[in-house]
Amino acid sequence: MHLPTLRQLEFLCAIADQGSFSRAAESCHVTQPTLSAAIKEVEGLLGVQLVERESRGASLTQAGEAAVERARNILSDTADLVSAARQAGAPLSGSFRLGAIPTIAPFLLPRTLKALRKAHPGLKLYLREDQTERLIDALRARKLDAALIALPWDAPGIVSMELGDDEFMLVAPTDHDLMHSKELNSSDLSDEDVLLLEDGHCLRDHALSVCRLPSKRSGADVTATSLPTLVHMVAGGLGVSLLPKLAIDAGVTSGADVELRPFNTPMIGRRIGIAWRQGSPREAEAQMIGEIVRNAL
Amino acid sequence: MHLPTLRQLEFLCAIADQGSFSRAAESCHVTQPTLSAAIKEVEGLLGVQLVERESRGASLTQAGEAAVERARNILSDTADLVSAARQAGAPLSGSFRLGAIPTIAPFLLPRTLKALRKAHPGLKLYLREDQTERLIDALRARKLDAALIALPWDAPGIVSMELGDDEFMLVAPTDHDLMHSKELNSSDLSDEDVLLLEDGHCLRDHALSVCRLPSKRSGADVTATSLPTLVHMVAGGLGVSLLPKLAIDAGVTSGADVELRPFNTPMIGRRIGIAWRQGSPREAEAQMIGEIVRNAL
DNA sequence: GCAAATGCATAGCTAAAACCTATGCATTTA
DNA sequence: TAAATGCATAGGTTTTAGCTATGCATTTGC
Structure with missing residues (x-):
């Protein structure tokens, strides 16, 4: 032919x-x-x-x-x-543009970047923090080489690799009732004021689905713009919330007057992964970075 | 570059x-x-x-x-x-290789081919009857240009277009109990001997899922190799079964000593569609043929 | 152990193609 | 009606894709 x-x-x-x-x-x-x-x-x-x-x-x-x-x-x-x-010919050298969602970036990247720099000193990493949807768009538009997001996220033309689980814990004001109950299950939240991030954060949707709440909540809907803000709101007595262990380990609650408690139900949380455009020339490198992040988890 | x-x-x-x-x-x-x-x-x-x-x-x-x-x-x-x-330059002329599953082909194609011949006299249609999985493989291997199958069927690299619904009816020996009950629901089948096609037919899986039965049934599993055989087995008193309306309209039960009854539950059935390889050069023609089949449904 | 064979690289040449400038012709605009 | 715009055609030049002939290294056969 x-x-x-x-x-x-x-x-x-x-x-x-x-x-x-x-x-x-x-x-x-x-x-x-x-x-x-x-x-x-x-x-x-x-x-x-x-x-x-x-x-x-x-x-x-x-x-x-x-x-x-x-x-x-x-x-x-x-x-x-x-x-x-x-x-x-020269893997993980030159520049690599990595995105990450706001509920991952500040807590995971500090650890990761150190390991990455050690393993690949020649690598210049450009970071961009944004919500999942925009990161995916940027991958498609070739503005990013890879992005750390919460899986699963169905997007045609985008492939991903799972890196590990990030459990949710309950965060409540000190001496809140829920801290004293014998077992803590997700259903215990249905009567509480659950504070959420503002619309567009996938963590918001995860929290809603854990609590089995409709995405449009009735009544005065108080939302936070970041996880530290959320913690302060909980400390202020506005309600309880869920925090990913990743953020807790990074110290997002340190100094705040709140208590943490794990759920008894097995695995309430989200899965963290790295995504890239299908057929991206930097697929292999994205996977390498994924491996390094996985070790940091 | x-x-x-x-x-x-x-x-x-x-x-x-x-x-x-x-x-x-x-x-x-x-x-x-x-x-x-x-x-x-x-x-x-x-x-x-x-x-x-x-x-x-x-x-x-x-x-x-x-x-x-x-x-x-x-x-x-x-x-x-x-x-x-x-x-x-010359749409729907020359040869076109169309596949269809055995529970669609003999009942739908007679009607369709007539309309197709009328609309596109220059078209030479090669037909192949096989089970879904093999048809999909043939699409991938470029041995077929399109295939009529039951949707949804998830297969990477294969895209499809929905053509219409094909309802299931209960078929039972004359004077069977189920013919006299007031309302007929899918749950009424759980106590019956439901006859099925042999393994590999998607209609078998549809019937099993309608009856909410596990794919491995206990006891003597009687299976048929085709819908006419199935009808004869029902007439012979071996049990009841489900038949797609498509086959009934084509006269698969005519002459057999069986009775038919629709379900009261809304829409128990399957969806029929046409599928082709993503990026196939004959995508446009597959859609044209799909339109003609849709009108024949 | 040496000749033959196998397999890729190099050198030099030829012919095809890709691309150029110059120009023509039709349509639209001033 | 002249100028401008926009694509097609003609004819020449450069580039390159492909050829033949040959070289060199390794492997195989006797």
């Missing part, structure tokens, strides 16, 4: 982007006749007209649109092949 | 397949020096050694293996682009 050239596919995409042969030629750093001839050749090869020549520029036929969509994927996959191969 | 040529990627894959420069060159219809030079150039471009030159042939480095895997996808995607564009 005879295939078109990647260059020809680039030309085709350029026409889709620029809407004209001459501008497309310019963007590809060739002359307009060169690009015209190339497109003509592809059309001959495929036996279909791809571009509609109009008096004022050019537009794509239906077949052309479909071809461009495929071509863009092919070109970006090829670019990925190149990057991946180049990385293979 | 500078990209390797598709031809160069072909060469690299050929080395992976053949395990030697000279055999790879032969399979690509070029001379060995040509291929050697091309590989060398790619290695220069990527800055990594991809092929290990050994005294007795050649093997791939780790980076080479990774590159080959990506290259294969790129090449097949490009081949898909070509096929898709060519099809776009």
Whole structure:
């Protein structure tokens, strides 16, 4: 089977982007006749007209649109092949852009970064803290190489690796009733004022699902913007809450007038993982970083 | 960014397949020096050694293996682009290979094929009847262009389109108790001998899940090899069963000494759909055929 | 242990292709 | 109606993809 050239596919995409042969030629750093001839050749090869020549520029036929969509994927996959191969020569060197959600980043990264720096001194790590949804978007847009998030998170084109579990503990004001009951189960929370993070944090959703509460709670809904704030609100007597062990170990409650208690039900918590774009050239490195984070957990 | 040529990627894959420069060159219809030079150039471009030159042939480095895997996808995607564009010029002409599961094919296809022939006289339809799993494998292996199956069926790399619902009815010997009860619910089946198709038919699994039975049933398990056989077994008094409305409408019970009854529970049944390989060049045509089948449902 | 065979690399050449400049033709704008 | 815009065509130049011939290292056969 005879295939078109990647260059020809680039030309085709350029026409889709620029809407004209001459501008497309310019963007590809060739002359307009060169690009015209190339497109003509592809059309001959495929036996279909791809571009509609109009008096004022050019537009794509239906077949052309479909071809461009495929071509863009092919070109970006090829670019990925190149990057991946180049990385293979020098793994975990240069820069790596890692994202993390706000309920993980401040508590896990301090430990991790130390280990990472030791294992790979040449690595420049750029960090970005944001909510899961935006991190995923950034992975797709190639603005990030990997992200630490809570799993499972279903997102087409994104793959992930599980790193470990992060249990939830109850946090309540000192001498709260729940500290004295014999067994502590998630159902014990249904009568309490459970404080939550503001909307968009996945930890909020996890807490809601543990308590089996609807996502829209009735009444005055008090929310916190970060885990330290949440702890202060609990200390202030506004209610109880759930804290991930990761944050507790990092000392988020130290100094606050609160008590902690584990649940008796087995494993109430979240799973932490690292995610990256499917086919990312830095997949192997993301997994390496995952391993290091796993050891730090 | 500078990209390797598709031809160069072909060469690299050929080395992976053949395990030697000279055999790879032969399979690509070029001379060995040509291929050697091309590989060398790619290695220069990527800055990594991809092929290990050994005294007795050649093997791939780790980076080479990774590159080959990506290259294969790129090449097949490009081949898909070509096929898709060519099809776009003459949709639903030539040959189309359609699969269908045995509990759909004999009942749905007679109606469908007539409509299809009318709408697209140039189309040569090759049919294959098999169980879902094998159909999916055939889609992946490019042996089929699309397949009619029962949804949902989770298979990575396979996408599908829903075509409609196919309700189940109870089929029992004439004057069976269940025909006289006031309301008929799926739970009424738990005390009955429910006859099933042999293992591997998805309809068997649907029936089991409707009756909330474990997939391994205790006792003498009587199974049928096809829906007509199943009807005869019911008529013979061996038990009751479920039949999809599709088969009933096609007359699978005509002449048999059985009675039919719908369930009162809303929608006990299966969903019928058409599936194809993600990125298949004949995706558009599969959807067209799906539309025609939907109208026939 | 030496000749033959196998297998990749190198050198030098040729022919195809990719790309260029110059120009033509149709349509739109001033 | 002239100028401008935009794609196609013609003809020439450079690049490169591919060839043949050959070299060199390793393995195999006698």
